[in-house]
Amino acid sequence: MGCHVRKTLSWFLLLGVMVFLVFLGIGRFTAPPAAALIVQQEESANQMLYQSRQTLKDRNELSWQAIAFKRIYPNGEVSFKLRLVGFPGAVEVEHPHPLTLRTSLEQTFTATDVTQEISPDSPLASNVGQYDLQPILPQLSEVIPLQLSLPTTSGSTVVLDISPDVIQEWQAVAAYT
Missing domain, CATH: 1.20.5 (Single alpha-helices involved in coiled-coils or other helix-helix interfaces)
Structure with a gap:
């Protein structure tokens, strides 16, 4: 040759x-995904807060802040919540309606709307929803993407696609002690 x-x-x-x-x-x-930034904060004596923040886009290309946080109370009680914050004036979240989580394998979970916990004595911000993920998070796979469906006052539904990287970060927050 x-x-x-x-x-x-x-x-x-x-x-x-x-x-x-x-x-x-x-x-x-x-580039590989950035390392998770998990913030730890002592809110009061023996009360810890761990959180991660992600910016997500819905199917209409509107940005949402997703704040996953674990709170450990002085009595040892633990909660894990997800707060979703849309741009003010762009969307109004319907309360009290559950958040629907659907995996790509068609598993469906619902998270209770606990938005009133943010500020019990004040009117709710219409662009904010907060949901209890404590019972659901252990059932989510670190490798299977999710879709979050959030009902709005206009009757439409906001859909947010959640990558396995975000789920892994949420589970990392939940694992902090």
Whole structure:
């Protein structure tokens, strides 16, 4: 075989390997996900708060702040909540309606609306919803994406896609002691 033919075959082989790796996902050209930033705060004597914040986009490309937080009370009681905050004036969350969580495997969970806990003596902000994920989080897989469905006062539903990376971060917050 001539030198030119060997060079050409080598290039085709190299190109084939690169294409194969890209299809496998090994040769991605994107940066790896950033490490989770979990904030720890002592709210009062023997009361701890752990939280993570994510910015998510709904199907209409509107941004939402997702704040997952675990609170450990002085008596040892633990809660895990998810607060979803939309842009004021862009959406009004329907209260008290549960949050629906649906996996890509068609498992469905509902989280109780506990938005009134944010400020029991004040009117609710219409762009905020808070939900009890304590009983649901242990049932969520770290590798299966979720869809959150949030009812609005207009009768429409906000849908947020949740990646496995976000679920892993929520579970990391829940694991803090």
